[in-house]
Amino acid sequence: MSEHFIILYSDYKSGRRIAFHKSDSHIDGIFEVLQLMDLLKIRFNHLSFGFHHLQTNDHSWESVVKYDKFFFDVTPISDFKQFKDFISGDLKVSALDVANLMTASLKCTHLKLQKLIYLFYCNFIKKYGYRPFEEEFTAWQYGPVIKEVYDKYKSYGKEEIFFEDDSETIYKEKSFKLSVFSKFMKTPYHQKVVEVLNETVLEYGHFNAYTLVDITHVKAGPWDLVFRDGLGRDDVIPHELIEEYCTKH
Numbered sequence: 001m002s003e004h005f006i007i008l009y010s011d012y013k014s015g016r017r018i019a020f021h022k023s024d025s026h027i028d029g030i031f032e033v034l035q036l037m038d039l040l041k042i043r044f045n046h047l048s049f050g051f052h053h054l055q056t057n058d059h060s061w062e063s064v065v066k067y068d069k070f071f072f073d074v075t076p077i078s079d080f081k082q083f084k085d086f087i088s089g090d091l092k093v094s095a096l097d098v099a100n101l102m103t104a105s106l107k108c109t110h111l112k113l114q115k116l117i118y119l120f121y122c123n124f125i126k127k128y129g130y131r132p133f134e135e136e137f138t139a140w141q142y143g144p145v146i147k148e149v150y151d152k153y154k155s156y157g158k159e160e161i162f163f164e165d166d167s168e169t170i171y172k173e174k175s176f177k178l179s180v181f182s183k184f185m186k187t188p189y190h191q192k193v194v195e196v197l198n199e200t201v202l203e204y205g206h207f208n209a210y211t212l213v214d215i216t217h218v219k220a221g222p223w224d225l226v227f228r229d230g231l232g233r234d235d236v237i238p239h240e241l242i243e244e245y246c247t248k249h
Contacts, residue, residue, distance in 0.1 A: 002059045005033035007040065008050035008074065009087060020083040021076040023059040036080055044087060093193055095135040095146045099153070101197055106205050107160045110153045111142060115212035118144040120200040122246040128192060129247075137237040139227040143216035144237055221245060 007020040022033055030053060040049055056063035061076045077083040095117060102108070102116055124132040137144035153161055204212060216223055222242045226232045 001055050001057065002063070003027050003029055004052075004054050004056060004059075004064050005030055006050075006052040006054075006064070006071070006076075007033065007037055007083075008052060009047070009083075017074045018083070018086065019071070019074045019076050020080055021061055021064070021078055040084070040087075043084070047087070093133050093189070095133045095149055096152060098133065098193070098197065099149045101194070102201070103161050105197065105201050107162075108205075109158055109160055109209055110150070110156050111158075112209035112212060113153065113161060114145050114149060115143055115209065115216050116200060116204060117146060117149065118216055119204050119212070120197055122242065123200050123203075124192070124196045125243050125246040127196060131239055131243065132189075132193060132196070136239065137222075137242065139223050139232050139235050139237055141227075141230075141233065142213050144223050144242075 003024045003026065005022045005024070008017060009019065010017050020033075020036070022029065024030075034051075037049065037051055040047075054064065054067060056067050064076075065071050065074075077086065098117055098120060099113060102113055102120070108116065118137060121132060121137075135146050135148055137146055139145075204215075207215075218224065222237050222245050225241065226235050226237045
């Protein structure tokens with residue numbers, strides 16, 4: 001018989017479940033895995049993990065799924081460092097996450113969305129002194145743009161974006177909004193993200209896209225210094241330049 005020890009975690013970004021899986025010929029192997037579980041609770045004290053122990057005829061993950069269909073959609077990871085690193089990466093907020101939250105909060109075009117994300121970034125820096133995500137802004141004709149967000153929403157053109165959930169299941173609009181906000185509950189600074197996003201929407205959400213373009217085109221601002229009347233078109237606007245400007249204005 002094979003002893004299987006499983007630490008289960010639900011991945012925030014993709015919505016799937018992953019697990020650290022260790023098999024052993026002896027029940028004593030449980031003590032090592034329980035120690036690893038304690039390490040996870042210390043490192044990620046705001047998260048919940050499930051622990052499972054079961055027996056099958058061999059060491060394979062396939063035997064676990066065959067024994068209990070509860071695990072059929074779980075992705076197993078046998079390297080504990082890889083499992084821990086995956087969770088660490090999962091807890092970082094991305095610009096696409098903010099875009100998803102923004103489109104759940106108000107109706108806007110792609111152009112307006114890009115400006116609101118930039119203003120959210122500035123407000124977050126001003127309030128908390130560190131950047132909310134790592135994606136870079138580039139200097140396009142109509143202001144700062146995040147390429148990853150552009151690629152996702154460019155198909156809308158000038159039309160208003162409807163809220164997109166990463167889930168394959170279609171829910172009613174209210175459930176959509178609840179689902180995207182609930183995902184942020186797992187990130188260490190989710191309250192700060194939602195708080196600043198709501199403040200940004202309240203401050204700028206009523207403006208049209210072109211008014212927001214004018215705001216981001218302010219003379220001697222980060223976009224203006226990089227764009228340089230078109231000479232710096234498509235150049236990256238350094239995080240440090242935006243952060244320095246936002247902390248002073």
